[in-house]
Every structure is written in structure tokens, then in C-alpha cells.
Amino acid sequence: MAYTTILFDLDHTLLDSQASEARAFNATLREAGIDNPQEHFSEYTRINRSLWAAVERGEIAPNDLRVTRWERLVSKHELDADAQILAQRYVRGLGEEGDLYPGTVAVLDELSTRAALALVTNGLAEVQRRRIARLGLERYFDPIVISGEVGVSKPAVEIFELAFRALGRPAKTRTLMVGDSLTSDIQGGINFGIDTCWYNPRSATSTGPRSTHEIADLSELVEVVSNGDHG
Secondary structure, eight states: OOOOEEEEOOBTTTBOHHHHHHHHHHHHHHHTTOSOTHHHHHHHHHHHHHHHHHHHTTSSOGGGHHHHHHHHHHHHHTOSSOHHHHHHHHHHHHHHSOOBOTTHHHHHHHHTTTSEEEEEEOSOHHHHHHHHHHHTGGGTOSSEEEHHHHSOOTTSHHHHHHHHHHHTOOOGGGEEEEESOIIIIIHHHHHHTOEEEEEOTTOOOOOSOOOSEEESSGGGHHHHHHHOOOO
């Protein structure tokens, strides 16, 4: 049977979040009068990833890292800047920067005629809502569930339950979670008892949970959804 409900991740799955983060980071530090932002980006990335990992483990709330990541960076590199102001500027920049991966719109256009689409994303509400509006994604997804709004994050089953409730509780056997993260998207889908599709464009080696499907290009998802081969 074909899949009739598809839950999508946003960052690094539909949206080129890496480019968005790099541009927003550079603009944020330059606006603060720091002329060498790239010297600090690798450390920021390490801090940010560690905090999002803590969010996935349920140790902190998504909104807690908004300023914390900047406080840690300012302290680590002894930057002459205010973490609160940096956080505000960066969040604004994240919402304004970044594009969908090439071919994403065509895939969503096709899949929206075949299945109900929902967006389930870990992120700050003010960032994700601005991105979603700017990129015109509302027309594809109902519901849109953002961890920063609902207070729970993937891979917890509660965020999937919120999406399912809004979808009218579709059949789990015909539902697919699509995302790039093994620890949040794939593990979350497994936790909730639905099939998963790992978006792995760099052909990384999996050391985590095993997904039902794996694709290297979003265009491959159309065949996965149509065939409904449940692994």
C-alpha cells in the first residue's frame, strides 16, 4: 500500500540550513563589530550541536538555547559583545536567510496530490515561522508542529502525537517520517511506531537506528511513497 500521510522534517531535509546558519552567523558578528566571524564559527557549531542534542534528550527546552549558545561562545572566545543582542540578531537572520534545496518544490507539489503532508520540526518558533512564511510552505503542510511552540521535541513521541491528533489520527501503517537526523527524525518515527525514510545526501554511514527507507535525493521519495514498500 502507498503511504497516505507523510511527516517532514525541515532543517537539512527541505531547507539548506547550513547555508542559512553560516550567513546569519557572519552577519550577526559583523553587525556587532567583529570582523573575523569565520574564526568563531566552528566553535559556535560545536556548542549549538551539543545544545540541540540536549534538547533531543529532553534535558533542556528548545527555547533555552536561544541565548545560551551565544553566552557560551562569548565566554569561550572572550568576545566584546552582548549575548542577548547577538541572539536577537541571529534569530532574525536565520529567519531571513536560507533556501530550499533544489527540486524540493517539485517534490512537494507531486506528493501533496498523493498524501497528507505535515511538518514536524525541532526549532525556535520565531525562526521556523518566518522561514515557512518566506518560503511559502504553508500551502503544503497542515499541521505545522514546531518544538519551540509546543514544548516537546523529536524524538519524543509526544510531538508526533500532537501531529497525529491534528491529522485526525491516520493509520500508522501508512504513515512515513522523512528526515536527515537519525537521532531525532528516524528514532522519533521508530519510537512512535511509524515507518521512516532517512534523507542521506552525503551517503553517510549509519551508526544509529535503522530506517525503513533511505534516499540520497528528495526526488526518490515520490517512488518510495507510491510503492509503499514497508521494508
